Amino acid sequence: MDNLDDLKVIWHTAKTDSLPSSNEMLRLIRKFRNQKLRSKWLSIITSLMISMLITTVLFIIHFKFVSTYIGGILMVVSGLLLAATNIRSLKRFYKLEDCSNLEFMAFIEQTRKNQILYYNKTMIWIVIICSIGWVLYLYEITYQNPMECFAVYSVIFIYLAVMWFIVRPRSFKRDAEKLNSMQQRLEKILRQLK
């Protein structure tokens, strides 16, 4: 095409002098480099620390009831499950250093599927295991004082009910909208690449 050179000339007239210098860019990089995956790292570190803390407590304190140990173990398991899910997700992100647009879109699609699986299965199991763990773990501590027992379990059940019936559906709805719009966009881009 005769006009391509003209287009190239026009294209290269774009002014790039407003770009930050390499030193400014390095300063920006140092500031923002870990921001994107920070929440994942935070949930991994927090869940691992809580799991270690509970394990230490179970080893140091001698409880009378088996239910306390079972409860503690269930809480540790839920913490480890949460950490493992996030580590798996992080590993996928770190592997993604050199891939084509087509491979990248496949990665995004897999991430979307993983997110749906997390909301529909993994998250439910983690919450159920952790809730059962809490209920069993606190029984030995509160059973001698009925009022205390009632108060503690009421708070736990209210908290769980709020999380389960209000917070989770809302966040699920919000994220589902995001995921649906991502799916539509992905399908459109993948069609273009065929």
Next chain:
Amino acid sequence: MCIVSNAAQTKTTSISPRNMTTFEEIYNFYAPQIFRVCLGYTNDSNQAKDLVQETFISVWKNLPSFRNQSHIGTWIFRIATNHCLRAIEVAKRMPFAELPFNLADTFEEPLEDKLNFLYKCIAELDETDRIIISLELEGLPQAEIALVVGLNSGNIRVKVHRIKEKLAKKFKVYGQLR
């Protein structure tokens, strides 16, 4: 073998993609190119700058483990174009330009207006077409564009041809090109 490091080193050689060893050299060489490609995709200078920043954050993080499996330029363009495709929020805010119907009088307009017109024409294309034509206009060989996008060279050749025809038609209709 790791061929590059992002530790600051003294420049001792002339700059070309083959002998760049520091992040600064790589940034100074590729940032303008990446900016133009991102600008072609977003048609918005601020969003393009954000994408350049995200691209070079990824480059900085992965530079020590970059193993020269592909040319460093291809690698950086892959990162940049993936960031473009990923940016859903960019897509939402992106001004999808509708061309005005009567632009016949704009023949004598300065180069800057022609550049804006080119961006508007590119903004009307599909996402992947925007990436392909931006890389083509940037001067990347079609084999390298194929590696960035993930299609074969034949496909890219056909796509480039079609996109160029579309752009040329728009430019000709509106009297922007000879």
